[in-house]
Amino acid sequence: MRAGNEALVVIDIQNDFCPGGALAVSGGDEVVPGVNTLMDEFATVVLTQDWHPPDHASFASRHPGYAPLESVTMPYGQQVLWPDHCVQGTAGAAFHPALQADRGQCVVRKGFRTGIDSYSAFFENDQTTPTGLEGYLRTRGIARLVMVGLATDFCVAWSALDAVRLGFATEVRLDLCRAIDADGSLARALNRMRAAGVALAG
Ligand code: VGL
Ligand code: ZN
Helix, strand or coil: CCCCCEEEEEECCEHHHCCCCCCCCCCHHHHHHHHHHHHCCCCEEEEEEECECCCCCCEHHHCCCCCCCCEEEECCEEEECECCCCECCCHHHCECCCCCHHHCCEEEEECCCCCCCCCCCCECCCCCCECCHHHHHHHCCCCEEEEEEECHHHHHHHHHHHHHHCCCEEEEEEEEEECCCCCCHHHHHHHHHHHHCCEEEC
16 A cells, blocks of 8 residues: 555546547557556545536537637637537546546546636646645645546646646656647647656656
8 A cells, every 4th residue: 555645646537538439548448457456555546527518618619610629719828629528427528437436535527617628637727726626635634646547648747737836746657648649749748747847657
């Protein structure tokens, strides 16, 4: 077992991010067995779940003339547009069926406000609206985080960068993550995480 002040944060291992899903990440389902095994080492396990209303502003379908992976300017900054994905209550938003999601004590849903996306487990994309996860972890005495899941270059990276900014010692297990890698996004995310002091392992 790991020390009691360590938590595992399992990011967005949902059907829509796995092969066959609406925003499939190549090999996304491959991480599931390893994540299940790793969960047994941690007394504290948190899951995140991308959880969008059907008319979410990150969906390219809400922006006539735009295609997925193009960007628009939102009041809070640049936003990449995505195919409709992880719509609240749909099968695509459910955890991968082989993921032992019952091991999670806290499920943080994010991206549930129509007008703003949330890649990070800690803050929405305005980088100020909190999800509440920081308080959950601090009140449980957690100081160290290990992160795994989907996608390396979006929700995992944004979560890890916020975590170090908040003062959590943070490791990303790259062998238990998979990336979207649109337009060099993976290399940029890895560089930013390294520079910020995220430990990249695996
Ligand atoms: C994600 C794009 C849109 C992710 C979520 O989980 O990395 N990426 N929504
Ligand atoms: Zn999303």
